[in-house]
Amino acid sequence: MNAPVTIESHLVRVEAADLLSRMTAALRTVETKSPVPILTTALMRVNKGSLEIVTTDLDQIYKARIDAEASSKFEFTVHIDRLLRILRKCDKGSLIDIELVENGNVRVQSGTLRMNFGGQLPATDFPTTDDIGGDARLGPTQFMVPVPDLQRILKKTSSCVSKEETRYYLNGVFIHVPEGQTAIAFVATDGHRLCRVNLPLEGELDEARAEGYIVPRKAIAELLNLLKKRPDTDAVHVRLSNSGAAFFFSDGQELVTKLVDGTFPDYTRVLAPVTYEGPTADPTDVSRAIRLVSLIADKKGHKVSLEANDDGVNVLCASGTDTAVQPVSASGGVGKEYCFNGDYMTSILQNIEGQVTIDAPNLTSPIAITDSEDEDALFVLMPVKK
Numbered sequence: 001m002n003a004p005v006t007i008e009s010h011l012v013r014v015e016a017a018d019l020l021s022r023m024t025a026a027l028r029t030v031e032t033k034s035p036v037p038i039l040t041t042a043l044m045r046v047n048k049g050s051l052e053i054v055t056t057d058l059d060q061i062y063k064a065r066i067d068a069e070a071s072s073k074f075e076f077t078v079h080i081d082r083l084l085r086i087l088r089k090c091d092k093g094s095l096i097d098i099e100l101v102e103n104g105n106v107r108v109q110s111g112t113l114r115m116n117f118g119g120q121l122p123a124t125d126f127p128t129t130d131d132i133g134g135d136a137r138l139g140p141t142q143f144m145v146p147v148p149d150l151q152r153i154l155k156k157t158s159s160c161v162s163k164e165e166t167r168y169y170l171n172g173v174f175i176h177v178p179e180g181q182t183a184i185a186f187v188a189t190d191g192h193r194l195c196r197v198n199l200p201l202e203g204e205l206d207e208a209r210a211e212g213y214i215v216p217r218k219a220i221a222e223l224l225n226l227l228k229k230r231p232d233t234d235a236v237h238v239r240l241s242n243s244g245a246a247f248f249f250s251d252g253q254e255l256v257t258k259l260v261d262g263t264f265p266d267y268t269r270v271l272a273p274v275t276y277e278g279p280t281a282d283p284t285d286v287s288r289a290i291r292l293v294s295l296i297a298d299k300k301g302h303k304v305s306l307e308a309n310d311d312g313v314n315v316l317c318a319s320g321t322d323t324a325v326q327p328v329s330a331s332g333g334v335g336k337e338y339c340f341n342g343d344y345m346t347s348i349l350q351n352i353e354g355q356v357t358i359d360a361p362n363l364t365s366p367i368a369i370t371d372s373e374d375e376d377a378l379f380v381l382m383p384v385k386k
Helices: 016-029 080-087 147-158 165-170 217-226 283-296 342-349
Strands: 011-015 041-047 050-056 060-067 074-079 095-100 106-110 113-117 141-146 172-176 183-189 193-200 213-216 235-240 244-248 254-258 303-309 312-319 322-328 337-341 356-359 367-371 374-381
Touching: 011 016, 011 060, 016 050, 016 060, 016 080, 016 095, 016 217, 041 080, 060 217, 074 080, 074 095, 080 095, 080 106, 080 113, 141 147, 147 172, 147 183, 147 193, 147 217, 147 235, 147 374, 172 217, 193 342, 213 217, 213 254, 217 244, 217 254, 283 303, 283 312, 283 322, 283 342, 283 356, 303 342, 337 342, 342 367, 342 374
Parallel strands: none
Antiparallel strands: 011 095, 041 050, 041 074, 050 060, 060 254, 095 106, 106 113, 141 235, 172 183, 172 213, 183 193, 193 374, 235 244, 244 254, 303 312, 303 337, 312 322, 356 367, 367 374
């Protein structure tokens, strides 16, 4: 039985399940093998009625608040991995006590189990998180995004984010308001594929900077994690500043990140005109056909062709003297022909929710790929020489 929380104690009591959920998210923010010991810990700020958890890798900050029982205000650090080992073994519905004792050590108790963590680093050693992301938490540019919309936008754009560190300015999702537009554009490209998803604006977006904002790939991945299992009725509050981006969730969690310090290229130069004159088909059928004909390819990044005819489309692949063809049911675009990297096309087709339309004016033009269920999304794939 956990003893009552006394007025004199530096003890906080929380639901083990609540703390497990937040500490699991916190662990994703830290570098567990960091050479800087303090960066493997979580800063725990205790107030009467709440516990705030803070972690950082110096590029982004994760914060969460949960209900707690405490009699005084205090703060301490705890090694995340050690605490998680205990939390994962706690019984469902159990409480856990965390107490700051002499010499900065931490005592953890759940039921009859009691553990003492020695050698905890002082809270004063924890980085000043105000320097990370600058004034993003108070960023002048702000908007609300429904959870389903943000999930859809980030899932699609993240599939085209570059992983090449030499092209660091492509290592994230670009957010901006195109001149004369009434929507926020989310854009990502690796130089071979591009995805743009528009989020319609309700009113003006205050003080949006013309050069836009590049949110890093790591932050995008964490946002997708934080968006899981949330009610569709929830919304995320986004704030942007010259130095950072902040994302606030309705349950008290927040993520603040630095921006990629670079200039995103003028992607509008490669946007293919969408005329909807190309063939329309089931993306699963097209993707399966590409994988089948690619069985004869002897290397990755192989070339695949798609030719539209009166009966649908033929998906073709050649490797040396070997050839393969797989017909797919489709409509429209008779006489159209496209040539592309098969792997890149299948990665795009995975993000199409309805029917896919593939279109380009000729064999050397960028290929526009649209989704019948998402008129705000546009994928562009660069062609390869036939």
